[in-house]
Amino acid sequence: MKQLIVKYGKTLIEDVPVPQTLAGTVLVKTAYSCISQGTEIVGVQASGKSKAEKIVSIIKDKPQAIQKAIETFKEAGLKNLYKKYQSITKQDIFAKPIGYSLSGLVEDVGYDISDIKKGDKVACAGAGLANHAEYVVVPKNLVMKIPAEIDLKFASTVTLGGIAMQGVRRGNFKLGEYVAVIGLGFLGQLTVQMLNASGCRVIAMDIDEKRCEIAQKHGAEIVLNSKYYKKIEEKIIKISNGYGVDGVVFTAATNEPSVISSAFKMCKRKGKVVLVGIAGDKINRHDLYAKELDFLISTSYGPGRYDDNYEIKGIDYPYAYVRWTENRNMEEYLRLLADKKIVIDDLIEKIYPISEATNAYRELQNSKKKPIVALLKYSENKDDLVRKIELMPFVRVNKKIINVTIIGAGSFAKGMHLPNLSRLKDKYNIYAICSRNGLNAKETAKRFKANIATTDYNVILKDENVDLVMICTHHNLHADYSIKALKAGKSVFVEKPMAINEDEMNKLVKVIKETKLAFMVGFNRRFSPFAKEIKKHISNRINPMMISYRMNAGYVPLGSWVHEDGGRITGEACHIIDLFNYFTDSELESVSVDKITPNTKAILSTDNVSINIKYKDGSVANLIYTAIGNSKYPKENLELYCDNKIFKMTDYSELEIFADRKNKKALKQQDKGHLQELIEFYDTLIGKNDNLPIGLDDMVQTTKATFLI
16 A cells, blocks of 8 residues: 655655554545644654754754753763763654544454444544555544545544644633634634634634635634734734633644734733644743733643543543543534534645645645645555565575564564664574554565565465564563464564463463474573573582562553553563573472552552562572662662672673672673574574573463462
């Protein structure tokens, strides 16, 4: 399918795999998508800035960033400040999707959706979801059915309709009140019509005469071209019988402080200003204080925005308590279009075919007279849902080089495993990238020179060239995807955890034993240089060990996905349990756990625990896993006591050995064993080593221990 992307300040049309329908989502064949000439054009321009330009922009637009930089330097030093600088100014080598409002026909629905069916006319919203693409997959709370009488091109503006409606709702304006609208782009024009439908007396303002005329045609009682007035607020106060307007909806986009100042000045005492557009960050307190004004921010499409529980997981807010969610706002916008209470026929001034999208954006960036609304139109032809793209032909030249497919191309896979696999090109070939997002699959495949990009896991399972499947998805998919790969005859490397409950683990172990294929969980700590060094010194120990490990894991907000699917103990502390197993070479005898009892609900007991493990060889290991520490302190510390020796390791970058004499070793950079685990697994895959780098019993013991904990 074709998708519009942004890269290095340009828009490009890419062929990418069609995304895969998941539970709670809807696959839509796009008919029209709406171009947001504010947000999108700014995003395109920003992506083309050099590092120096980005820094200048930050200093100019956010002077407080300088103070933050000084604070970072004082607290964390020059090295961390430089890392932050690199993060801010880095030219993103990955293309980015663009677009957030469209309409089309439903092609497929998730198994758990019953109120939407194939063939339904729908409108879709959401940045990063409702992109400018021939096919999109959108979660159900961001999908709205379109009344039969509405043309699809009008419905494609649904997101902007939701934004305008939320701005009006935030103002809570009453029948007969004077309300000024500053800025008569599409959001301003919709706001004028909504306020008019609500019985408000609308005063519309812009510097464009044509837009003023359109606003008057659609219900504005008074229109004013603000470029003709030095102090337009004085004119407004006269119009409103000397009192000032009851409220202002600010839909302009400007960083000029005088514009928002004027909005405050034209209000009556105890009036209100609702910010929908952009007004810069320079607010004069006196403008609000003297009249005791309310300054309200309108967040995008309404309640639910930026809440993953609502938008991604589809958990709706109760109707009785949150009457107007973002979904219900957008449904109401579509109803108003159907009833002709809102008319946008004359606002859609440009429609470009998707094939001309690149030229469209160039024209929109350079044109002095921009259309109020511009749309992209897509082909009505029915195409096959292509979920696999071959980037380069594959010819196997060396049977000892393992063809590996990455499943789930998230930040960890791209930042750790893929660079390591590239370093080991004499052992591994990155054959395919599989991601539910087609653009991500293709861009990642291009960057790491993979042969294939796909959104369909079944494509990988059926491909005879795939030797190894590396699973880097969310934790809830690990066991299921591992089982499917093993049954398809593929060896498996799965990132931790192995499974998120005992039933999953038992099913997986059964398949591992039946297929007898190579299987490994990414418990990497045992492969680190310092873990191996310690192991060398304790291999001939006489007595049991005392091991103390502290993981200063850091606070993660309660709503984060890391607290789900087994939580942080199953998902991260498992590394340390495996390390204990590695050092002791013994079976567990008992596990005991104490958790803190928080005084506030912001802190969880489940990621603040003291874990004691007794092994059958007599060793005792303790893990303090905590989220209430401080990031300035090292994340991981180990102390191991054995036979009159002490081993102290700090963050896998420094090791001190206290024996007959003190010995200190340091690495130039932290090494937690991610590269070495791939090297050792390779030896198993090619038959050089009959044993797995981590025995199946060890993997099971670690996983089972996390369930007990």
